[in-house]
């Protein structure tokens with residue numbers, strides 16, 4: 001569905017949702033597809049978000065990643081030129097290819113770990129046998145799916161404490177496993193709404209209870225794009241979409257906290 005005026009469309013979304021969301025995640029592809037005019041609209045949109053919702057995190061969904069000398073330029077573009085707070089990256093070229101992003105210690109770097117699309121299983125679920133030494137274990141290498149190895153391995157890239165992971169809401173069981181390996185790491189969870197991901201199971205399995213069992217800081221970012229921006233092209237529609245998602249997240253996490261509290265904080 002072409003949008004006649006991208007700037008006005010985005011402004012209406014921001015106005016309607018600024019009190020309801022903690023972050024905005026423009027997907028760079030949609031702006032690049034419109035050429036220079038699209039990039040100008042992205043620039044104006046990010047400026048509008050900064051002005052209107054100054055506390056919101058601006059996360060670029062760009063899934064960048066290349067050899068390190070090229071990643072230096074991708075990181076400069078995302079953080080220095082565009083001024084994003086965080087970016088999604090592709091880690092399958094290995095840790096050193098991402099260090100230019102992690103070197104920006106005041107910015108977040110969300111590594112795709114288990115994506116939300118149906119084809120995710122084609123590679124990410126393949127069982128691999130990482131070197132035992134790499135795993136920091138004795139004996140022979142332990143077998144695990146590739147996405148799980150990504151979760152384990154990525155903690156080595158987190159010297160600056162700015163690692164995040166991306167795990168789709170379409171695979172809550174894999175999310176549970178990733179969370180087990182990665183306490184304290186923020187997880188971006190796309191895939192609710194249009195992709196049919198499971199919100200309740202994702203909130204339950206993704207919440208971070210590493211602090212004190214009460215999940216003071218759940219460390220999850222639930223993403224809904226089409227569920228909000230195409231909810232109904234009106235201010236009420238955008239706000240309703242965001243409000244419904246917020247309501248469901250709060251209900252689920254509160255129920256989870258209560259259950260855990262009743263069990264004496266056991267996670």
Ligand SMILES: O=c1ccn([C@@H]2O[C@H](COP(=O)(O)O)[C@@H](O)[C@H]2O)c(=O)[nH]1
Nearest residue numbers: 027115116168190191194195224225226
């Ligand atoms: O595994 C992934 C990683 C990124 N995405 C991106 O998130 C949004 C989801 O859009 P919806 O309209 O809420 O389905 C989109 O920009 C994807 O590129 C993802 O879906 N899955």
